[in-house]
Amino acid sequence: MGCERRATEKAGLRALRRITAWLTAVVALLTSLVVTNSPAMAADLPYGPYTCANGYVWRDAYAGDQVCVTPAIRTQTATENALGPSRREPGGGPYGPDTCKQGYVWRETRPSDHVCVPPSSRDQAYSDNSSAHLRLADPGATPRGGVSISTTLNQLGGRLFANGSGLTPYGAVTFSAVGIGTTRPYGLGTLYADAYGNLPGWQHVADVWCRSYQTGPATIVVLDVRTGLVTTAGTTTAFLHCG
Incomplete structure (x- = not known):
């Protein structure tokens, strides 16, 4: 009986080691996938998110x-x-x-x-x-700034709204969309920050018309004109929402 028990225990230990090794391999694989798909590597920009387009x-x-x-x-x-x-x-x-x-x-x-x-x-x-x-290699790869967007969808596309902070007081703030099949950022509209550098409430930026060929959300790019700082404000599905 003692020999049988020891044999069973050894078999159990071998099985436990195999499970542990399998779990370790799974964790390593998942970790590598997370690293591989990180935004910085996906952008593949040699000088970071503010890498200039060719000629600049x-x-x-x-x-x-x-x-x-x-x-x-x-x-x-x-x-x-x-x-x-x-x-x-x-x-x-x-x-x-x-x-x-x-x-x-x-x-x-x-x-x-x-x-x-x-x-x-x-x-x-x-x-x-x-x-x-307009002069960045990929304006959609810039980091999130202090502005956020919200979309109200309708049959023709949607309405885009924005609020936020951290802008130049009284400065112009322009909004564009990237990832909609155009080679340059698509201009949407301009708002103006208040005396504190805020966009208070949810201010209307633009009415967005859907595009039949659009297959994914568009990234909204924000430009603080007084400083030239470009950031992103999130994504919208208005360009692909038809009907």
Whole structure:
């Protein structure tokens, strides 16, 4: 009887080891799948979510400025940074210590950018900020920001609404859709942040018409024009909801 019991115990241990090994392999497989399908790897962008489209480079007006511009504008921006101090009024003026000399204005690639430049450079900075989402390799791969969207579906598609925070006070906020079969982000509408940088309540962004060829949800891209910062706000099924 003792021999039979020991044999049974050994068989049970062998079975337990096989089960443990199987579970370990399953866990390892699941872990590898999670890593393989992570958003960062799926995007496959060499310089992260703000990788520029071909022909563009980061502006680098300040540390962390990843607005995509032409190489010529990046060179111009670096020159402006170097010349900026010489274009300020010695001792300051009506706009504080950063008051510019006659003929120069603040560049304002973001509200705190007080580098003194010719007016044409400020216009250029605004134009580049306004096009920031169009110059990314994949604007839909940018991280989630402080804005969220909500969709009310109807027979023709749906209505898109947004609220959120963390925006430039009184700044324009534009909305676009990617993943709907167009080569460029599809413009939806513009809202304006309040004095606190918020979009209070659920504000109407656009009425969205369904597309018969649409097979999945679209990603909504948000651009804070005053800073050129591009983020995402979630997805909507309005483009594929027909009837």
